[in-house]
Amino acid sequence: MREDPTEMSEDDDRTTDLAGGGTIVVEASSNKTRSCGGNGGGGVGVGTIADYCPSPYPDQVLENVLENVLLFLTSRRDRNSASLVCKSWYRAEALTRTDLFIGNCYAVSPRRAIERFKRVKSLVLKGKPRFADFSLVPPNWGAQFFPWVSAMAAAYPWLEKIYLKRVSVTDEDLILLAHSFPAFKELVLVCCDGFGTAGLAAVARCRQLRVLDLIDDEVNEDDVDWISCFPESVTCLESLIFDCVESPVNFDALERLVARSPSLKRLKLNRHVNLMQLHRLMVRAPQLTHLGTGSFSTSDNPAQADQEPDLSAFATSKSLVCLSGFRDIVPDYLPAIYPVCARLTSLNFSYANINAEQLRPVICQCYNLQTLWVLDSVCDEGLQAVAATCKELHELRVFPMDAREDGEAAVSEVGLLAISEGCRKLRSILYFCQQMTNAAVVAMSRNCPELVVFRLCIMGRHRPDHLTGEPMDEGFGAIVMNCKKLTRLAVSGLLSDKAFSYIGEYGKLIRTLSVAFAGDSDMGLTYVLKGCPKLQKLEIRDSPFGNLALLSGLHHYYSMRFLWMSTCKLTLEGCKEVARRMPYLVVEVIGDTDEGDIDDSIDKLYMYRSLEGPRADAPSFVTIL
């Protein structure tokens, strides 16, 4: 299976390591190079590049050999290391790097990246901080695609692939993309916004397009019939994902498109495609491996209301391994998918309002399942059914139907415990609940030693163990202690500084940490900053950490991609102090859109390492210190 950033798992921690440290190595104007955390260590190091080999001819041969060898080097981390060996290795690596990864679009400018890497075919670019997903970053904050696409249009006309996450993309950007890259093959947009169907129409016209994946984007509802803009002849399409597009598509055009796309393996429809239409598409594309089923409901058209949908296409499918969609599911039709269950490795029911009784007959056949996303409407009983069958489960996400603090409790520690006992190979879990106990979390830490990602969201803020009344310190402490491979952690519930001392003491591999409404004092954050050498991404909200804690991390900030702190106890002076002492750090104080000046106690701090200094495109509500 190819390493694929478009897979359901967002936590592709394998590829997000070290923020593409190679991209922020300063251009060598002399023999010295300043490398900011480029090779896995902490802090700023200054390395000396070896002198040239004395005679030119062996050097040329060496470089040719080197380039040919380096072509095989695909790992970003390895390439960063190789580039530091000596100047000729640096040059050879720069010439042969085809996959450019920019973990923070403001860490390096397009110009600098283009000057170093001449032959890039594929770009991964990440923009806004993750808390933008939860409305914590005002609109128009930044992360525009335009500077990148316009620079690359001139520099990389052979560009084939673009992957963007949390970037603002306009229709004009997409039109420019379509016109500038004749060999363009793959576009993946995750959590992006700013574009609409007009931009999609432009991309559809790319004759060599293989992949157009729109995942969790906000797509403006224009009325352009973009589905009709794909090439008229047989297409190369392998993947078409548009379940997040809210506007209806031209179904007849879609059916014709699918019929003339023999390579199509992944198709994820939006909620405007009903069961009857789904059948027609499945008949046209029996080779599909990944299917997003649209509404999984009958048509709204009253004239068709009496027709029973034909669901036989599931029975004849031999290749389906991933199912999702079910946006307006009619549970009566769920038995239609039984024939594919045994082969499924991935099932996304996170929009399906089904209960345990409706889930059970499906899940009890899914014994090969590796990835499962569900709604908490399935309750603890549903999770027990999952635990009984899905022994190969690697990733579980349980989303809340009622996403409020005082909502109804649907899943609890009972479900978590059941999962931990049944799914011993679990690597990644995201679990929303209203109440939890330390005992269940401790049990999971013991039962699931393979855990790499542990994200528990107890939706009631500051909620303690509901049986003992204790803080949740011991539960999370056990997780960091026992799960030796843990790289990503999100904490919640009532937590004292003790929890953070555990994280600092045992969380030696943690790269991403999310904290909300937790901790007692500056010590909490200090434990983490001093104790976690691999920390890359730290996002904190509504926790009592102040300037002292902020300053305790100065030794580490150059090794991190970013730090986010909102509604903590920071003041302007503290942030200015950091900015003074760390010249390669951009320290942004983000205000609300309508306020002018910031006062002494700041609300939102976002800081990140960068080679470029303060960005020129900061809006008025952002103050860069």
Add this chain to the structure above:
Amino acid sequence: MERTVTYENDLNLKATELRLGLPGTDDSDKQTPSGVRSNKRTLSETTEECRSKSNSGTSDARNDDTETAPAAKAQVVGWPPIRSYRKNSFQPKKTEAEAAGIYVKVSMDGAPYLRKIDLKSYKGYPELLKALENMFKFTIGQYSEREGYNGSDYAPTYEDKDGDWMLVGDVPWEMFISSCKRLRIMKGSEARGLGSYV
């Protein structure tokens, strides 16, 4: 959407208020302060500040709906951390407070009062029309595409997003509730005129 009136000042109306209930029972203030939960152990002042700060900062961002509900707690911005797309995909079980309804004013020619209704609480045109009939004590008559409403002097009309006055029932229900700004029950010749345009 009326606020609870407090009787604390001046006239001491409370003393002379006629109520049901045993003498001596108190009228407690229905406005629950947001944020403080009873099952928390006591935290330091600093964390209290944090929480109230985040609550006050976000109560502006929240709908006015939440203020009128005694039981509902003001929700904090961005918490729980679910993308809004996912949050909006479900209608949670509606309490009066939480439902973001589509409220439109309804006026009837000749009636001295305006009413307000929540379009979301009706599943379709028949239900809506029945409710209007009950509300204003009249009959609407039979709807036909060609002739509008036959058999009565009244026709239910609505003003849409573009400012045009349309006959209720001409467009699909979903389109209607998303574009309707207000309703007016027309009477007499004006009503008959509208119907014949189709």
